Amino acid sequence: MRCTPTLRLVLYTVTLTVFCTAQKPTLEIQPKSPVIIKAVGQSLALTCKPSVQDPKLISQLEWRDPKNRKIDNTNSDSPLYIQRINGETAAVLIFTRLTENLSGNYMCTAKYANTEPLEATIKVETIIDITWTDAPESQYPILGKDFKIRCEVQANPAPIVDWVRNGAPIINNDRYFSDTKGLLIKNVRESDDGVYTCRAVVVSTGNIKERNIKVEVHIPPVIEEIKEVSIVEGEQASIQCKGTGKPPPRYTWIKMEKRQNLAETDRFNVMPNTGLLHITRAEYTDNDEYKCIAENPAGRVETKVKINVLIKPRIYELLNVTAPVGSETRIICKAFGRPTPNIVFRKRSSQDAFMIGQQKTDSRIIIEKKIDEFKGETFGTLNIYGLNRSDDGLYECIAENKVGSAYKNGHITVEFKPTFEKTKNYPPVWTWDNKPGNLTCIAESIPNATITWRLGGVEILNSPTMKIENRGPQSSLIVWPYAQKRFYTKYECIAKNKLGEAVKEIELKEATVPLHVQQVTTADLTATTVKFNIVGPPNLHGLPLRAFVVQYQTERERAWDTAINRTWSIDGPHIVENLIPLETYNFRFAAKNDVGLGGFSGNRQITMPRRSVPTEPKILVSNLEEGNTREYVALSPYADHFELRWNVPADNGDPIDSYIIKYCITQRVAGGWRDSEHECSSEITQSYTYTSYDLNQLSADTTYKIELRAHNAIGSSLPAEIRVKTARGVDVLTFHDPPAISSVMIIGIVVAAVFLILIAVDITCFCVNRAGIIAMIFSRSKRMDEEDPKLSSYKAAPAHPNSLNLPLPVKLAPSPVDEKEPLSPENRDYTPLQPINGEKRDISVEFDGKGVKTTSGSTIGRHSAV
Numbered sequence: 001m002r003c004t005p006t007l008r009l010v011l012y013t014v015t016l017t018v019f020c021t022a023q024k025p026t027l028e029i030q031p032k033s034p035v036i037i038k039a040v041g042q043s044l045a046l047t048c049k050p051s052v053q054d055p056k057l058i059s060q061l062e063w064r065d066p067k068n069r070k071i072d073n074t075n076s077d078s079p080l081y082i083q084r085i086n087g088e089t090a091a092v093l094i095f096t097r098l099t100e101n102l103s104g105n106y107m108c109t110a111k112y113a114n115t116e117p118l119e120a121t122i123k124v125e126t127i128i129d130i131t132w133t134d135a136p137e138s139q140y141p142i143l144g145k146d147f148k149i150r151c152e153v154q155a156n157p158a159p160i161v162d163w164v165r166n167g168a169p170i171i172n173n174d175r176y177f178s179d180t181k182g183l184l185i186k187n188v189r190e191s192d193d194g195v196y197t198c199r200a201v202v203v204s205t206g207n208i209k210e211r212n213i214k215v216e217v218h219i220p221p222v223i224e225e226i227k228e229v230s231i232v233e234g235e236q237a238s239i240q241c242k243g244t245g246k247p248p249p250r251y252t253w254i255k256m257e258k259r260q261n262l263a264e265t266d267r268f269n270v271m272p273n274t275g276l277l278h279i280t281r282a283e284y285t286d287n288d289e290y291k292c293i294a295e296n297p298a299g300r301v302e303t304k305v306k307i308n309v310l311i312k313p314r315i316y317e318l319l320n321v322t323a324p325v326g327s328e329t330r331i332i333c334k335a336f337g338r339p340t341p342n343i344v345f346r347k348r349s350s351q352d353a354f355m356i357g358q359q360k361t362d363s364r365i366i367i368e369k370k371i372d373e374f375k376g377e378t379f380g381t382l383n384i385y386g387l388n389r390s391d392d393g394l395y396e397c398i399a400e401n402k403v404g405s406a407y408k409n410g411h412i413t414v415e416f417k418p419t420f421e422k423t424k425n426y427p428p429v430w431t432w433d434n435k436p437g438n439l440t441c442i443a444e445s446i447p448n449a450t451i452t453w454r455l456g457g458v459e460i461l462n463s464p465t466m467k468i469e470n471r472g473p474q475s476s477l478i479v480w481p482y483a484q485k486r487f488y489t490k491y492e493c494i495a496k497n498k499l500g501e502a503v504k505e506i507e508l509k510e511a512t513v514p515l516h517v518q519q520v521t522t523a524d525l526t527a528t529t530v531k532f533n534i535v536g537p538p539n540l541h542g543l544p545l546r547a548f549v550v551q552y553q554t555e556r557e558r559a560w561d562t563a564i565n566r567t568w569s570i571d572g573p574h575i576v577e578n579l580i581p582l583e584t585y586n587f588r589f590a591a592k593n594d595v596g597l598g599g600f601s602g603n604r605q606i607t608m609p610r611r612s613v614p615t616e617p618k619i620l621v622s623n624l625e626e627g628n629t630r631e632y633v634a635l636s637p638y639a640d641h642f643e644l645r646w647n648v649p650a651d652n653g654d655p656i657d658s659y660i661i662k663y664c665i666t667q668r669v670a671g672g673w674r675d676s677e678h679e680c681s682s683e684i685t686q687s688y689t690y691t692s693y694d695l696n697q698l699s700a701d702t703t704y705k706i707e708l709r710a711h712n713a714i715g716s717s718l719p720a721e722i723r724v725k726t727a728r729g730v731d732v733l734t735f736h737d738p739p740a741i742s743s744v745m746i747i748g749i750v751v752a753a754v755f756l757i758l759i760a761v762d763i764t765c766f767c768v769n770r771a772g773i774i775a776m777i778f779s780r781s782k783r784m785d786e787e788d789p790k791l792s793s794y795k796a797a798p799a800h801p802n803s804l805n806l807p808l809p810v811k812l813a814p815s816p817v818d819e820k821e822p823l824s825p826e827n828r829d830y831t832p833l834q835p836i837n838g839e840k841r842d843i844s845v846e847f848d849g850k851g852v853k854t855t856s857g858s859t860i861g862r863h864s865a866v
Helices: 005-023 743-769 773-787
Strands: 026-030 035-039 044-051 058-064 080-084 091-095 104-112 118-134 147-150 152-156 160-165 176-179 182-185 194-202 207-215 219-223 229-232 237-240 243-246 250-255 268-271 276-279 288-296 299-318 321-324 329-338 342-347 365-372 377-384 393-400 405-419 429-431 437-442 444-446 450-455 466-469 474-479 490-497 500-510 519-525 530-535 547-554 564-569 574-576 584-592 601-607 624-627 632-635 642-647 656-669 672-680 684-687 692-695 703-712 720-725 845-847 852-854
Touching: 026 104, 026 118, 035 044, 044 058, 044 104, 044 118, 058 091, 091 104, 118 194, 118 207, 152 194, 160 176, 182 194, 219 288, 219 299, 229 237, 243 288, 250 268, 299 393, 299 405, 321 329, 329 342, 329 393, 329 405, 342 365, 342 377, 377 393, 405 490, 429 437, 437 490, 437 500, 444 490, 450 474, 474 490, 519 601, 530 584, 547 574, 642 703, 642 720, 656 692, 743 773
Parallel strands: 035 118, 229 299, 321 405, 405 500, 429 500, 632 720
Antiparallel strands: 026 044, 044 091, 058 104, 080 091, 104 118, 118 152, 147 182, 160 194, 176 182, 194 207, 219 243, 237 276, 250 288, 268 276, 288 299, 299 329, 329 377, 342 393, 365 377, 393 405, 405 444, 437 474, 450 490, 466 474, 490 500, 519 530, 530 574, 547 564, 547 584, 584 601, 624 632, 642 692, 656 672, 656 684, 656 703, 703 720, 845 852
């Protein structure tokens, strides 16, 4: 290789440099820069290493501060300390947090073998980074006032600050002015809301920082006036305090009298965010003035409200009074409430209240009233002059205001002297067989009377023959006559109280058994029963009769000791049953009272008839159309049936085993009745256990003669007859052919005609132009047949219009009797209903295949023909 002069020069320089370097020992400080510039608060590490051939010969490697003091601190918590590197000859000077007083020249020194000491110097300069000393990120100006958006910046070198909003710089003008403290906004508007950017730039270092500040304009609160509030004591209530502001205000409620915060008071709940004041239970002491305060960062406002606690009336005094007849008295009622209540009086026995002042109906009664609005009290006074006994009783005081009412009763007791008005017609007291007589005396009086007894003007004391029980107001004198006539006399009862006395005479009489009955007659006689009519003995002053007694026996017996006794009540039927036909009986009669049985009299001998057919039944009917006692016509409220009812007749010695019923159509001809023998029913047998039968399938507006016989083993009774006329209606249900044409059919015919015309027009279009609905259907079906020859069409058979086979509607003919309801089981007496207001009302009944419907609104009976 050819060595050129240039190459030689380069080689020589490198060799010389290496030789020189290797020959001259030095210290190196990293980072390699004569000046290190760092911001205050940052950390820094300076590493000092020897550049020698043999690092082991280095000694006393150390750092010195700007004042040439050795730095030997190794505590890592210190702002400045030394740290060695394991395995290397090096010393690291560490600044944990730079401050301005740590700036200056730092020197690293060391000794190497026997050479001169080694040293290296580096300069540390500190700067202050951009720091926001007073620049809150959210700031709140108040509407209408000047406000400075704070943005204080600290930096060294000093920064330049400008402002930006919505990407545009803010220039100082009449509303905006910036200085080192921030940006001043004059007369803040709500539109000044937004984000403002405070930007700081240090020109010498090129450092730049921005601070976004959110500005929200606050609006002072405005509060609405609250109208006066009324609350009923004991009830809940809510009062709303409404205000506006930005941000929304918080509310406080204060009770003015005691400066009391209601949020801390029992029974009050305050919603600070909404301003709602809730009173869980209003009390009388809550009646006061209250203040609502609305407050936000922009200001504070307040309003006052008066809360009136309304109180239901309370009657706190109403005293009972007592006064004698003829005097004057008053009853006072005191009531409290808010608003002040009004007071009225009324007597509980009357619905009408007394009016203020003198009463028109009774001038003795005067009502007075006094009102104290300040205390909320009302005094009502009921004055009565010249008391009567009728004034005694309960009087009600009624206190009323708009909140409610209160009621309380007071009693006026009218004192009066004793009286026997309610017992002035006291009957005599009866006694017999030495039984004690109880003479009871009841005296009315207020106060209660004390009662004493006198006989012949001498006061009676307790003795073996007389005893007094109780001395008033009710007293009883018990007398044992012991068959002494002198005790059967009049006794005096004397009642006394402080107002007077009254005397009542009560007679004690001796009672005896009744006299003989006056008269006995035979009212009815069958083979086994006899019914008597009995006229009792005269009883002008004795005890009332309690019963009649009959004794009877057969003629063969003759002895009354073995006779049969039967007792009847005075008013009941007097019937003797279970007698033997063709037997002769002797009867005698007596009356009975509380003393005992009177003597027998009225002897009668009766021979019972032989057994025979039953007695003719009695048909029960309540309404007659015309005729006399033998012939009359009963009206049936139904067109197709009639319920026959009867009483059980006497069986005449042989039990009834059935009833036989027969009916025929009858007509009135020439003033008489003619029965149709060809229109009679067969005989109908009804069990003896029934006393009614429902005759159905009758013809409407037809008169029937009904015969009823009772039957026993001997035969049938004479017939009981009645004529019955059914209500108007159809005789037989007849189904008619449907009408030849109806409105529905007419509409159907019209629709069909239109449809046929359309079909004709469409066929013409199909034949001429191969167009129209038929052509479209034909072409579509042809395509379908080509695609699937298996497809086929079908036709549904039309449904018969009367496929349900329902009977057609039938209308009943009009009836003069408007049917209302069927006969109830409790009332079997048929009473045809009369036309309303003398007018006849027609009813129409239709059968629609499901049930019967009446077009007049009347209800058809359960057995009606339809």
